[in-house]
C-alpha cells in the first residue's frame with residue numbers, strides 16, 4: 001500500500017477526494033482515491049492513545065503490518081485483532097471474542113477501533129465499536145469493492161444470526177472511511193465482480209449515467225482505469241442518500257433494491273453465492289417484478305441482464321427453490337409489521353417501495369430466475 005502511494009508521489013498534487021456524509025455532529029468524510037488509507041491512518045493514529053485494528057485475518061496478512069505502522073507513526077499504541085475471514089466475522093461469537101481481546105488490552109472509551117477488510121469485517125468491527133464500553137469511535141478501511149461502494153459507508157453495523165443476515169446490529173457512524181484503490185489490487189476477481197453488483201445497484205438508483213459507462217466499458221478487473229472514478233461516484237450517491245435519511249425511514253430504503261430476494265437467495269443458497277452475486281440475482285428478480293406489475297419497460301430488464309452478464313455476474317439459477325426463497329423473505333416481512341416490501345423500479349434513477357404486490361408475484365419472479373432461455 002505505502003510503496004504504491006509513495007511512487008504515486010505526490011501527496012500534495014494527488015490528494016484523494018473527500019466526500020462528506022452530512023449528519024451534523026455525526027458527519028464525516030469518506031476519503032476516496034490513492035492515498036486514502038494513509039490519510040485515514042495518519043489522522044486516527046494521532047487521535048487516540050490506543051487503536052485496535054479489527055481485521056479480516058486474510059486481509060491482515062496482506063495489509064495489517066502497513067496499516068499498523070502508519071497508525072503507530074501517529075503515536076498510538078496499536079493492536080491487531082484478527083477476525084474470521086469473510087462472513088465468519090459476522091457472528092455474535094466473533095464479536096464477543098474481539099471485545100474480550102480489546103478489553104484485555106486495556107482499551108478505554110477515548111480509544112478507536114479500525115475495521116480493516118471487506119464488508120463483513122467492517123460491519124463486525126463497527127458493531128464492536130457500537131457496543132464496546134457503550135460505544136467508542138471507529139474508522140473503516142474497506143478493502144473490497146463492495147465495502148468501498150456500499151457496506152462501509154453509512155454506519156450500518158451488525159452481525160448475522162442463523163435465522164438470517166444482519167438481524168443484530170446498530171447504526172453507529174464511523175469518524176472516517178478510507179476507500180483506497182491500493183487495497184483493491186489484491187482482491188480476488190470473484191470478490192471484485194461481486195462488488196460490481198452493488199455498483200450497478202447504486203448507479204441504477206442514483207447515477208444512471210454510470211450505468212451507460214459500465215455498459216460501454218465494463219471493468220473486468222480491479223486494475224481497470226475507471227475503478228477509482230466508479231468508487232467515487234458510488235460513494236457520492238450513497239453519501240447523499242445517507243445524509244438525507246440516516247436510519248432508513250425513507251430514502252435509504254432504496255439501497256435495498258435487489259436485497260429482499262437477494263438476501264433470501266444468499267441465505268437459502270448456503271454459501272454458494274457471495275453477497276453481491278445474490279444481489280445481482282435479486283435485482284433481476286426485482287426488475288422482473290417491476291415489469292410484471294406494469295411499473296417498468298421490459299427492455300430495461302434485458303438491459304440489466306446484459307450488463308450483469310458483461311460484468312461476470314449470475315443472472316439465473318435453475319437450482320433455486322422458489323417456495324424456500326419466498327419463505328425466507330418472511331423474516332423481512334415480520335420486520336415491517338407483516339407487510340411485504342419490495343424495492344421496485346420505474347426506470348433508471350427511480351426506485352419505489354411496493355407494498356401491494358399480487359399474491360404469488362415474488363414466487364413468479366424467483367421462478368423467472370430459474371429459466372435462462374425465457375429472456376432472449
Ligand code: GLY
Nearest residue numbers: 150154156252255
Ligand atoms: N447497504 C444498504 C445501506 O447501507 O443502507
